[in-house]
Amino acid sequence: MSERVTRRAARRTPSHVDAGNETTAAPAPSDRAARTHKAIAATEPAKKTIALVYDFDGTLSPRPMQEYSFLPQLGIKAADFWAECTRVARAESADPLITYMHLMYKKAKEKGLRVDRKDLVAQGASVELYPGVETWFDEIASYAAERAGTAGVAVKHYLVSSGLTEIIEGTSIYRKFDNVFASEYWFDAYDLPFPKRVITDTGKTQYLFRINKGLEDQFQSINTHMPEAVRPIPFSNMIYFGDGETDVPSMALLKKNGGHAIAVHAPLASSGVRKRAKAKAGQKEKASSPAHSGLAKCIELFQAGRCDFYATADYRSGSDLFKRTCLLLDRMIADIRVREEMARLG
Numbered sequence: 001m002s003e004r005v006t007r008r009a010a011r012r013t014p015s016h017v018d019a020g021n022e023t024t025a026a027p028a029p030s031d032r033a034a035r036t037h038k039a040i041a042a043t044e045p046a047k048k049t050i051a052l053v054y055d056f057d058g059t060l061s062p063r064p065m066q067e068y069s070f071l072p073q074l075g076i077k078a079a080d081f082w083a084e085c086t087r088v089a090r091a092e093s094a095d096p097l098i099t100y101m102h103l104m105y106k107k108a109k110e111k112g113l114r115v116d117r118k119d120l121v122a123q124g125a126s127v128e129l130y131p132g133v134e135t136w137f138d139e140i141a142s143y144a145a146e147r148a149g150t151a152g153v154a155v156k157h158y159l160v161s162s163g164l165t166e167i168i169e170g171t172s173i174y175r176k177f178d179n180v181f182a183s184e185y186w187f188d189a190y191d192l193p194f195p196k197r198v199i200t201d202t203g204k205t206q207y208l209f210r211i212n213k214g215l216e217d218q219f220q221s222i223n224t225h226m227p228e229a230v231r232p233i234p235f236s237n238m239i240y241f242g243d244g245e246t247d248v249p250s251m252a253l254l255k256k257n258g259g260h261a262i263a264v265h266a267p268l269a270s271s272g273v274r275k276r277a278k279a280k281a282g283q284k285e286k287a288s289s290p291a292h293s294g295l296a297k298c299i300e301l302f303q304a305g306r307c308d309f310y311a312t313a314d315y316r317s318g319s320d321l322f323k324r325t326c327l328l329l330d331r332m333i334a335d336i337r338v339r340e341e342m343a344r345l346g
């Protein structure tokens, strides 16, 4: 954003930054502006689109998507690969996400394996999803339609992931999303693919603003000021689903702007199975199993006010996650009805 545009925007909304990292939606208006704002709020039509936004790895799927096919076909252990990514990124002062995308193809080349775009898409079929994920989208749509009645509320689903667009395209749920924002490769570049788009933890918030402003094409300027009243999906109509530290910027953005967030963790039952299996083998269960550390992270996020709820990543109808999501949907639908009634009076 140019300095001139920044100054112009600053004059319009003193405490409001127009870039993707804006954190406060409500400027301190003058009395006259406040009266105008109230008049708009009372008469403007209710925004009837609700957006559910998901992280992928650890949220919809138990493990990073590269661990299901890409790394096994190279005969590389996942823990070794991620440890090397961290080591190389630190040594080179490189972005960790660019580093993992680079190392994937460096390793493939070393093993003499050619992996094209269509191969990556095919690998999506082997990505495991948490229970109920495949039916979740239709069931949530049915629930919202039933609760909204004649209000005509629409629910959209968005994926914002640091994982790979190509692998996500091959999963069974790809077509359930209204839009997918994920990292992606450029396959025409010399002999090794290189990152075309990288979505970092903080970069995810740009896409929340794109959904908020209805500017989903990345070539539409996200920095142009858009009054709250004309933004098609207010943050208060959004729920973000994530599983950990990398989701903090997205959760924080929504929570600070009246939106919602739910943190999920791996089912503890699976660690219970592991516990019994290990006990049988005469081993002690480690206190730091992935499922337990996932739950601990959720509790930490909840206590820090990053999320409204946390739940096991069980997306089946009747699960705690399903019920807690429905509670937030109920609240948003009630708010839409209130605004509609206000608009009618106005």
Ligand SMILES: [Mg+2]
Pocket: 055, 056, 057, 058, 059, 242, 243, 244, 246
């Ligand atoms: Mg995740």
